[in-house]
Every structure is written in structure tokens, then in C-alpha cells.
Amino acid sequence: MVRTFGADDMLLLAYGTQWTVMIAAVAFAGGIVGGLIVALCRTSPLAWLRVPATLVIEVFQGTPLLMQLFLVYFGFAILGLNVSAWSAVALAFTLHASAFLGEIWRGCIEAVPKGQSEAAFALSLSYWSKMRYVVLPQALRISLSSTVGFLVQLIKGTSLASIVGFTELIRTGQLIVNATYQPFLVYGIVGAIYFGLCWPLSLYADRLETRLAGARR
Amino acid sequence: MSVEIASPIPPPTAEDARAVERRAVLASMRHVDKYFGTFHALKDVNVDIHAGERIVICGPSGSGKSTLIRCLNMLEPIQKGEIVVEGVKLGVDMKRSNEVRRDIGMVFQQFNLFPHMTVLQNCMLAPMKVRGVAREDAQKTAMTYLERVRIANQAEKYPAQLSGGQQQRVAIARALCMNPKLMLFDEPTSALDPEMVKEVLDTMIWLAGEGMTMAVVTHEMGFAKAVAHRVIFMDQGEIVESAVPEAFFANPQHERTKAFLAQIL
Numbered sequence: 001m002v003r004t005f006g007a008d009d010m011l012l013l014a015y016g017t018q019w020t021v022m023i024a025a026v027a028f029a030g031g032i033v034g035g036l037i038v039a040l041c042r043t044s045p046l047a048w049l050r051v052p053a054t055l056v057i058e059v060f061q062g063t064p065l066l067m068q069l070f071l072v073y074f075g076f077a078i079l080g081l082n083v084s085a086w087s088a089v090a091l092a093f094t095l096h097a098s099a100f101l102g103e104i105w106r107g108c109i110e111a112v113p114k115g116q117s118e119a120a121f122a123l124s125l126s127y128w129s130k131m132r133y134v135v136l137p138q139a140l141r142i143s144l145s146s147t148v149g150f151l152v153q154l155i156k157g158t159s160l161a162s163i164v165g166f167t168e169l170i171r172t173g174q175l176i177v178n179a180t181y182q183p184f185l186v187y188g189i190v191g192a193i194y195f196g197l198c199w200p201l202s203l204y205a206d207r208l209e210t211r212l213a214g215a216r217r
Numbered sequence: 218m219s220v221e222i223a224s225p226i227p228p229p230t231a232e233d234a235r236a237v238e239r240r241a242v243l244a245s246m247r248h249v250d251k252y253f254g255t256f257h258a259l260k261d262v263n264v265d266i267h268a269g270e271r272i273v274i275c276g277p278s279g280s281g282k283s284t285l286i287r288c289l290n291m292l293e294p295i296q297k298g299e300i301v302v303e304g305v306k307l308g309v310d311m312k313r314s315n316e317v318r319r320d321i322g323m324v325f326q327q328f329n330l331f332p333h334m335t336v337l338q339n340c341m342l343a344p345m346k347v348r349g350v351a352r353e354d355a356q357k358t359a360m361t362y363l364e365r366v367r368i369a370n371q372a373e374k375y376p377a378q379l380s381g382g383q384q385q386r387v388a389i390a391r392a393l394c395m396n397p398k399l400m401l402f403d404e405p406t407s408a409l410d411p412e413m414v415k416e417v418l419d420t421m422i423w424l425a426g427e428g429m430t431m432a433v434v435t436h437e438m439g440f441a442k443a444v445a446h447r448v449i450f451m452d453q454g455e456i457v458e459s460a461v462p463e464a465f466f467a468n469p470q471h472e473r474t475k476a477f478l479a480q481i482l
């Protein structure tokens with residue numbers, strides 16, 4: 001039965017969009033926590049923390065996101081665990097975000113002048129106080145625009161979840177195309193929705209970057 | 218290099234220098250060797266810093282003078298010898314080492330104030346987080362020292378809003394808020410415009426008058442003459458000469474010292 005694209009399909013797309021936003025939101029939230037841990041390990045003077053963190057970053061940066069998704073998705077099956085597509089996808093994207101945010105923030109932590117750490121050390125601040133009150137607040141400022149930039153990549157990257165059968169925005173679009181045979185219209189709308197999600201964030205990232213450049217003297 | 222020093226305290230005499238050396242040793246370096254890779258930065262360095270003593274360390278760039286005082290609070294690890302502060306050998310028991318390090322304040326060439334905090338917050342952070350001082354008390358102490366360095370009216374400003382000389386005075390106040398027994402100065406006036414050097418030196422002279430134990434790396438020989446009990450000259454990682462200022466300037470013993478003084482004075 002071929003039907004014409006209509007209001008019901010728009011609702012379906014809205015529903016798909018909701019899942020796209022959900023994956024991105026969960027992965028981003030998880031990635032903030034995981035990324036902070038990765039970044040702190042990666043910048044640690046202790047080799048047993050630094051080396052594994054480096055390895056995690058290299059593996060996630062050196063392999064396609066789709067493969068990471070496959071490995072987590074099918075990995076659960078091999079382990080005999082029956083987890084939902086949603087859980088597998090959410091975990092895979094969280095790991096991915098942790099590694100990438102970890103690497104972004106490592107650079108930002110290292111961009112804070114060495115004199116700041118030395119001053120904190122000379123004042124006898126503990127490692128945690130130094131990070132919490134001196135280094136991370138300054139690294140955070142530097143990191144804002146690239147972090148938001150990564151969120152844009154993440155939102156677009158969630159489209160790969162469609163390949164393992166998770167019904168987010170793209171997958172919803174495919175299903176509608178199968179029923180309506182109006183691929184150009186449907187994918188046009190899907191693209192517009194992605195653009196509507198990402199463009200404001202990109203603009204925001206640009207603004208943060210300009211503000212940061214202005215703040216540096 | 219030749220700032221006029223109008224010191225409110227009389228320059229220490231040779232007798233003062235001998236008297237201060239009879240006091241207890243606050244910090245000492247014994248046969249310290251330090252390498253940066255293959256570069257031998259400190260060669261068998263021995264120094265005693267007595268309570269109340271004021272030492273000026275000078276020498277050409279790369280002579281190891283900054284490295285020496287950075288080793289004193291463990292900013293740089295050493296490869297041989299030992300550094301003892303208040304009877305604790307640094308780097309052995311880290312807990313004890315960190316406890317005595319609290320009694321050492323440091324002022325850097327580049328100030329290293331925390332740019333995202335106000336002047337007042339800069340001064341309150343360490344006392345609250347390290348010594349566990351209550352916020353109100355930390356603020357009171359901070360304001361007291363900011364007044365002493367004559368910058369209390371800028372307490373709510375951020376470091377970037379201050380001149381270099383003002384920032385360095387804040388850095389001094391920030392270190393003093395930890396109530397240190399020993400203050401280390403690593404070329405505190407080298408990054409300053411000439412017209413700001415004096416206000417920082419005046420602050421350091423005030424501190425000397427308060428009886429603070431100080432180890433100062435500087436090229437300001439006027440400051441050395443005005444307050445130092447002892448001047449140490451370093452070259453190529455070695456302590457070449459160590460003498461009371463009068464003898465050091467009037468009658469340097471070593472050729473290298475003479476050459477250095479001829480260049481700098």
C-alpha cells in the first residue's frame with residue numbers, strides 16, 4: 001500500500017527526533033562524566049592511569065563509530081546478555097563521547113599555563129583542590145566551544161544507530177520512505193530537522209569561541 | 218638593576234649577619250645535585266637558611282639560581298643530596314613533606330595569580346582549603362595582608378585589571394596569607410616595567426623589616442645591599458661565592474663574581 005506523506009508521518013518523525021535527542025543527551029551526559037575521568041587520567045603524572053586512558057582515546061579515535069556501535073551491540077549478545085537496542089546504543093555512544101571529550105579536555109587542561117599548577121602547588125593545595133578550584137575552571141572556559149562542537153558531531157553521529165535497527169530519526173525516515181516512496185521529500189524533512197538541531201548549537205559554539213578570543217589578552 | 222632603595226630599616230651589618238647565623242636552621246640543602254636530562258643544573262649545592270635570615274641569590278641566567286629555590290619547595294625533584302625543612306627531609310614521607318611545605322611561601326616571576334578569581338579570592342583559597350580556616354577568618358587575614366601591601370582597595374578586582382606591580386604585590390599577600398615561615402622569591406621584579414619595580418621592592422623591604430626569613434633570586438643589587446644578610450653568587454650550577462653584602466660587593470673573591478658584578482653594576 002503506497003500512501004502519501006502526511007501529518008501522521010510528521011508525528012512519526014517527531015517521535016524519531018525524540019529518540020535522536022535522547023541518545024545524544026544520554027551520551028553527552030555520560031560523556032561529561034566519562035570524559036572528565038579520561039581527561040584526568042590522561043593528564044595524570046601516574047603512568048598506570050595515563051597509559052590506559054591514552055589507549056582508550058586512541059582506540060576510539062582510530063576506529064569508525066559504526067564499528068564501535070557494532071562491537072558493543074553484538075558484544076552483549078556474545079556475552080549472552082540480552083540487553084535492549086536502546087541500552088546497547090546508549091552505552092556505545094557514551095563510551096564514544098567519553099573518549100572524544102576526554103581528548104578534547106586533555107588538550108584544554110594542558111592549555112592552562114604551567115605556572116597555575118605551580119602556584120597551586122606552592123600554596124600546598126592538594127591535587128583535587130588544584131584541579132577543582134584552579135585548573136578545571138580555566139580549562140572549562142577554553143573547552144566550551146569545542147565541547148559544543150562535539151555535541152553537534154554527536155547528534156549527527158546518532159544516525160548510525162539506525163543501522164543496528166534502533167528507530168531514531170533516520171530509521172523513522174527510512175520506514176516512512178518504504179511506505180510512501182517519497183524519499184526526496186522525507187529525507188529532505190529529516191535533513192531539515194537535523195539541521196534545525198545542529199545549526200543553533202554551531203552558532204552558539206562560534207559565539208563562545210569569539211567570546212573566548214575576546215577574553216584572552 | 219639600579220633602583221634607588223630608600224629602606225626604612227638599616228642594612229644588616231656583618232655583626233647582624235653573624236648573629237642570624239647563630240639562630241636555628243629553618244631550611245638546608247646538603248650536597249644537592251639536580252639534572253634536567255643530561256644538563257647538570259645544580260652541582261653539590263649546600264645552603265643553610267637560618268630563621269630570620271635574608272639571602273639574595275644572584276648569577277647569570279642558567280646558573281641554577283631559580284632551580285635552587287624551586288627545589289626548596291619541591292617544585293623540582295632533586296637527584297642527589299637532601300633538603301631538610303624544619304627538620305623534615307623533603308620527598309621521603311610525602312605527608313610530612315607537604316606539611317612543612319605549607320610554611321614556605323613562593324612568589325614567581327610571572328605572578329601566577331589565578332585569573333578567574335578576584336584578588337580577595339586568590340588570597341583566601343589556600344588558607345581555606347589547605348589550613349581549613351573559616352571563610353570569615355580567611356577574609357579578615359586576606360584583607361589585613363592586602364592592606365599591608367597597599368592594595369586592599371582592589372580586593373574585588375580580577376588580576377587582569379591590575380598592573381604588573383600590583384599583581385606581584387597581590388602574589389606576595391597571597392603567599393603571606395598562609396602564614397609562612399620562609400618566603401621564596403623567584404626573580405619577582407624581572408617581568409615588571411621599570412616604574413613598577415620599586416613598589417614591589419618596597420613591599421619586600423617592608424616584609425624584611427617584619428623579620429621574615431627570605432630567599433630572593435634577583436638582579437636588584439640595591440635590594441641586596443639594603444636588606445640581605447648574605448649574597449650568594451651562582452654560576453654553572455655551583456655556588457661560587459657566599460658573603461655578607463659589604464664584602465661581596467666591595468671585595469669579591471672569585472674572578473667569575475668580579476666579571477658578573479662588572480656587567481651588572
